[in-house]
Amino acid sequence: TLTIASTEKDKRNSQIEAAIEIIMNVKKANEQRLLSRSNREQQLASDLTASCGLVLNPETISLGIDSVENADDFINVGRVLGKGNCSGEVIVVKDKVTEKEVAVKNCKYLFIILVSHFNDDEIKAWIRLGDEDMAPELYHFRLVDGKVEVSMEPLTGHTMEQVTELWVQMYQQDSSIAEKLSLCVLDDLLGIHDKLKPFSHGDIHAGNVFLENSMTVKLIDFGEARNLIRLSSLDRGMALRNDLVGIIRIFCALYSGVDFNDIWDAKKQLAENDLSQLNANIQHISEASRKDLFKIMSMLYDTVRDSNSNQEGFGDTSRVATHIKTLLPKDIENFKKKVAVILFPENAAFVKSQNHITPLGPLVQNPLGLKELIIIIYIYICSHHLFFLHEILQIVCSFTCVFVHIWWAPLQIRVLHCSLGLRLYYLFFSLFV
Numbered sequence: 001t002l003t004i005a006s007t008e009k010d011k012r013n014s015q016i017e018a019a020i021e022i023i024m025n026v027k028k029a030n031e032q033r034l035l036s037r038s039n040r041e042q043q044l045a046s047d048l049t050a051s052c053g054l055v056l057n058p059e060t061i062s063l064g065i066d067s068v069e070n071a072d073d074f075i076n077v078g079r080v081l082g083k084g085n086c087s088g089e090v091i092v093v094k095d096k097v098t099e100k101e102v103a104v105k106n107c108k109y110l111f112i113i114l115v116s117h118f119n120d121d122e123i124k125a126w127i128r129l130g131d132e133d134m135a136p137e138l139y140h141f142r143l144v145d146g147k148v149e150v151s152m153e154p155l156t157g158h159t160m161e162q163v164t165e166l167w168v169q170m171y172q173q174d175s176s177i178a179e180k181l182s183l184c185v186l187d188d189l190l191g192i193h194d195k196l197k198p199f200s201h202g203d204i205h206a207g208n209v210f211l212e213n214s215m216t217v218k219l220i221d222f223g224e225a226r227n228l229i230r231l232s233s234l235d236r237g238m239a240l241r242n243d244l245v246g247i248i249r250i251f252c253a254l255y256s257g258v259d260f261n262d263i264w265d266a267k268k269q270l271a272e273n274d275l276s277q278l279n280a281n282i283q284h285i286s287e288a289s290r291k292d293l294f295k296i297m298s299m300l301y302d303t304v305r306d307s308n309s310n311q312e313g314f315g316d317t318s319r320v321a322t323h324i325k326t327l328l329p330k331d332i333e334n335f336k337k338k339v340a341v342i343l344f345p346e347n348a349a350f351v352k353s354q355n356h357i358t359p360l361g362p363l364v365q366n367p368l369g370l371k372e373l374i375i376i377i378y379i380y381i382c383s384h385h386l387f388f389l390h391e392i393l394q395i396v397c398s399f400t401c402v403f404v405h406i407w408w409a410p411l412q413i414r415v416l417h418c419s420l421g422l423r424l425y426y427l428f429f430s431l432f433v
Helices: 009-034 040-048 120-130 160-165 167-173 177-196 233-256 263-271 276-281 287-302 318-327 332-343 370-403 406-432
Strands: 052-055 074-082 090-095 101-105 111-114 138-144 147-152 157-159 209-212 217-219
Touching (some): 009 052, 160 209
Antiparallel strands (some): 090 101, 138 147
């Protein structure tokens, strides 16, 4: 296993290519031998014991050339990051040597990929975005006993699926919050989409886009990534189109609180340029907001609408990205801090001690001064005294209604007038409090 410093990027790139090439050669050799049943068992076993790979962050993970995956090398810190797929949950463990936290699959405490399912583009695309802080950092990958094991940076925050579930809460705070946040996320996603080339992700949806509690957007799960250069014109167009439709769906769900039924439904409505069905489902937002939403969605889909992916400008979203930047909040950093209060109330790491965040609603309140506290206590006491007097007059009024003769009517009316006046006075104080 090769161990390198993460700052030696030039040397690292060649080492990554070399390590991936070895794994791919083992994969191809095994595939060829699977076709020959006569020598399959003898020759396959020896190749599957070969070990190769790369430790990209030796300061975090302490695996060496003679190391094999072992649960005893890690301590489970008891935090689950996600359900993952059929191979297990994504959990956080601590390396016993470096004492650093690592995200792994709950499968002997490491991500495990069968060598027959290994996709070299997954590692390349992952590292490409990881270097730009647009994906979780990949700590290591290596082939051991016919399996490729992987570990990565643990993320803290929500998937876009979870963020969308909080749409109503954001909308109740301020109807413009969700729209502004969706534009910020779209701006980040278009930057990721551009930086990812010449790769496609292949599986962009709300569950594979992560919003950290620092309000940084990151793309995860690169298992379906593909190098666009190696694809046919038809497949390249489909890959770029699927990625962009995935981004459009996330933007739409954050902006309006409503998503398409699935990717096929989204592609059909966008291709036909008929969003009447979506329009009927988002009548809760203003007409102006709906028009802005449809305009941006159409602009994005127009970049991949043509069936010929070889056409110049196909999949180029730079013009749309420039337009989106003009729509972002002016003080975007302060806006993100305010939104983080709603999305991550349990974690205020993003708030500097010297900074004051203006509240968007009742979630954040300024501390009361002594003067304000005394006034509130005084009003509270007065209102309760008024309530007590009001109740006494109500009893007196009831008594006069039952026991006082008709010739005492003027007195009864005066009592009713006093009771009504005190009721209004009490109501004023109650509203003031």
